[in-house]
Amino acid sequence: MLTSSVENYLKAIYYLQHESGWANTSAIADHMTVANPSVTMMLKRMAAMQPPLISYTPYEGARLTPAGEKQALEVIRVHRLMETFLVRVLGYTWDEVHADADRLEHASSPLLIERISALLGDPVRDPHGEDIPDRNGLLPNRSELPLTNLIAGQSGRITRVAADRPEILRYLGEIGLNLDVTVEVLEKAPFEGPLTVHSSESGSDHALGREITNRIFIDAAH
Amino acid sequence: MLTSSVENYLKAIYYLQHESGWANTSAIADHMTVANPSVTMMLKRMAAMQPPLISYTPYEGARLTPAGEKQALEVIRVHRLMETFLVRVLGYTWDEVHADADRLEHASSPLLIERISALLGDPVRDPHGEDIPDRNGLLPNRSELPLTNLIAGQSGRITRVAADRPEILRYLGEIGLNLDVTVEVLEKAPFEGPLTVHSSESGSDHALGREITNRIFIDAAH
DNA sequence: AACCTTAATTAGGATATGCTAATATTATAC
DNA sequence: GTATAATATTAGCATATCCTAATTAAGGTT
Known part of the structure; x- marks a missing residue:
C-alpha cells in the first residue's frame, strides 16, 4: 500500500x-x-x-507510468467522492471540503469507498464540477471552455470551478456563481482586463479578473 | 496536534x-x-x-495525566462516532467497523466530528454498546454485569459486547446475540464451564465459553 | 565559446517511528 | 538471601519524510 x-x-x-x-x-x-x-x-x-x-x-x-496514473486516478476518485459526501451528507459548503477530503482520502478502505459511492448514487461530478473517475479510473469526456473565452453578450451554464483557494470559492458562492448557474458576459475589458458577468441565480452583476474567469468553465455543448 | x-x-x-x-x-x-x-x-x-x-x-x-485522559477520550469519542456512522449510514455490520474507524479517527477535523455527531443525533452508544464520550469527554455511568454473572434461570438485556475479534462479533450476530436482545441463561456448567443461553431474537440456544460471556454485558438495573 | 542565471541535485542532518540484540532490573522461588 | 525467570530498558540501526546549504547541470547571452 x-x-x-x-x-x-x-x-x-x-x-x-x-x-x-x-x-x-x-x-x-x-x-x-x-x-x-x-x-x-x-x-x-x-x-x-x-x-x-x-x-x-x-x-x-x-x-x-500507466501504473502511476491508475493509482493517481484512484486517489482522485476517493478525494472527489469524499468532497461530494461532505457536501451532500454532512452539509459542508464547497469551500470547506478540500482539507478534510485531503485527509480522508488516505484513510479509506475499499469497502468505505464503495459504500460512499453507492450512498451518493455513484456520482460523476464533485461539488466543484470536477469529474469523478469511475471504479476503473475512467473519466467522461466533456466539452467545456473557460468563461474567459466567451465574448460579450454570450451566456452559458457553469460546469466546473477549478479555483483552489477556499476564499475564492466562498466569494463566488456569495455572488451567485455556483455550479449549473447560467452566467452572461456583459462586458469584457480590453488588455486582458476583467469580465463583467451576470448571474441568473443572484440576479446581480460582478467584475472578475481573468485569473478567476480562466478557472470557471462553461458548457461548450451550448 | x-x-x-x-x-x-x-x-x-x-x-x-x-x-x-x-x-x-x-x-x-x-x-x-x-x-x-x-x-x-x-x-x-x-x-x-x-x-x-x-x-x-x-x-x-x-x-x-488529566491532559492525556482528555485526549484519549477525544480519540475514543471519534472512534465510536465513526463506528456508529459506518453502521447507521453506510450499512456496515458491527464486525466490520473496527479497522475502518481506526483509520478515520485520525483523519477527522473538529468540523467533521461535529457534523457526524449531529447527523447521528449525538449518539451515546456505539454499535457494540460502548459509551460515546460527549464533547467534554464525559461518560455516562452505567450499571451492567457480565453475562457470566447471571445464574441459571436469570435473563437480561444485552447492553454491551466487548469482543475485540471481528469473527466473534460475526458469530454472535449470527446466533442472535445482538445489542438489546434479551437472553436467558438456561444452564451454567460447573468448573468455569460454558453457559447455555437462549436468545429471544433468534429463538435458539447456544453454549458459550466464559471468555465470551465475560465480554457480554447485561443491564443490571433490571 | 566563455559566462551567467535558473533550476535541480547531492551532501549532511533532523524527527518520528519502528526493529533486534544486548543489558539491566524486579520479582519469584527455593 | 541468592539464583533464576520475567520484564523493561539501552544500544544500535533502519525507513520515510522533511529540511538547509553547497554543488552541479542546462540553457540563453554576448
Missing part, C-alpha cells in the same frame, strides 16, 4: 501533467509546499518502485 | 488502565502489536510532552 505522502505526490504530478504535459521538480515542490530536494528524493523513489509509478529524467521531471 | 501513533498509544493506555488500573510496557506492546522497546521510547516521549500526556515510572508503566 502506498503512503499518504506518495499518494499526494501522485495527485500533484497528475494535475501538473494534465496542465502542462510535464511535471518538473519546482512545480511539484510549489504545488505541495515542500522544498525542492524533498521532491527529487521522492521522484527517485517513485521511479524505483515495483512497478514504477513514474518515469523520471533528472533535470527534466516526471511523468506518470 | 498529536500524531496517529500517539493517539493509538493513548487509546491503548486508556483501555489497559481501565481494565487493570495500570498500563505496563508489555501490555501496551501486546495491545498494539509492537515491540517492547518501541513502547518504552514512546512512553518517554509522551511523558516529556508539554503538557505531559502520561506519568511514566520506568519498570512500572504509565498512567494518563
Whole structure:
C-alpha cells in the first residue's frame, strides 16, 4: 500500500501533467509546499518502485507510468467522492471540503469507498464540477471552455470551478456563481482586463479578473 | 496536534488502565502489536510532552495525566462516532467497523466530528454498546454485569459486547446475540464451564465459553 | 565559446517511528 | 538471601519524510 505522502505526490504530478504535459521538480515542490530536494528524493523513489509509478529524467521531471496514473486516478476518485459526501451528507459548503477530503482520502478502505459511492448514487461530478473517475479510473469526456473565452453578450451554464483557494470559492458562492448557474458576459475589458458577468441565480452583476474567469468553465455543448 | 501513533498509544493506555488500573510496557506492546522497546521510547516521549500526556515510572508503566485522559477520550469519542456512522449510514455490520474507524479517527477535523455527531443525533452508544464520550469527554455511568454473572434461570438485556475479534462479533450476530436482545441463561456448567443461553431474537440456544460471556454485558438495573 | 542565471541535485542532518540484540532490573522461588 | 525467570530498558540501526546549504547541470547571452 502506498503512503499518504506518495499518494499526494501522485495527485500533484497528475494535475501538473494534465496542465502542462510535464511535471518538473519546482512545480511539484510549489504545488505541495515542500522544498525542492524533498521532491527529487521522492521522484527517485517513485521511479524505483515495483512497478514504477513514474518515469523520471533528472533535470527534466516526471511523468506518470500507466501504473502511476491508475493509482493517481484512484486517489482522485476517493478525494472527489469524499468532497461530494461532505457536501451532500454532512452539509459542508464547497469551500470547506478540500482539507478534510485531503485527509480522508488516505484513510479509506475499499469497502468505505464503495459504500460512499453507492450512498451518493455513484456520482460523476464533485461539488466543484470536477469529474469523478469511475471504479476503473475512467473519466467522461466533456466539452467545456473557460468563461474567459466567451465574448460579450454570450451566456452559458457553469460546469466546473477549478479555483483552489477556499476564499475564492466562498466569494463566488456569495455572488451567485455556483455550479449549473447560467452566467452572461456583459462586458469584457480590453488588455486582458476583467469580465463583467451576470448571474441568473443572484440576479446581480460582478467584475472578475481573468485569473478567476480562466478557472470557471462553461458548457461548450451550448 | 498529536500524531496517529500517539493517539493509538493513548487509546491503548486508556483501555489497559481501565481494565487493570495500570498500563505496563508489555501490555501496551501486546495491545498494539509492537515491540517492547518501541513502547518504552514512546512512553518517554509522551511523558516529556508539554503538557505531559502520561506519568511514566520506568519498570512500572504509565498512567494518563488529566491532559492525556482528555485526549484519549477525544480519540475514543471519534472512534465510536465513526463506528456508529459506518453502521447507521453506510450499512456496515458491527464486525466490520473496527479497522475502518481506526483509520478515520485520525483523519477527522473538529468540523467533521461535529457534523457526524449531529447527523447521528449525538449518539451515546456505539454499535457494540460502548459509551460515546460527549464533547467534554464525559461518560455516562452505567450499571451492567457480565453475562457470566447471571445464574441459571436469570435473563437480561444485552447492553454491551466487548469482543475485540471481528469473527466473534460475526458469530454472535449470527446466533442472535445482538445489542438489546434479551437472553436467558438456561444452564451454567460447573468448573468455569460454558453457559447455555437462549436468545429471544433468534429463538435458539447456544453454549458459550466464559471468555465470551465475560465480554457480554447485561443491564443490571433490571 | 566563455559566462551567467535558473533550476535541480547531492551532501549532511533532523524527527518520528519502528526493529533486534544486548543489558539491566524486579520479582519469584527455593 | 541468592539464583533464576520475567520484564523493561539501552544500544544500535533502519525507513520515510522533511529540511538547509553547497554543488552541479542546462540553457540563453554576448
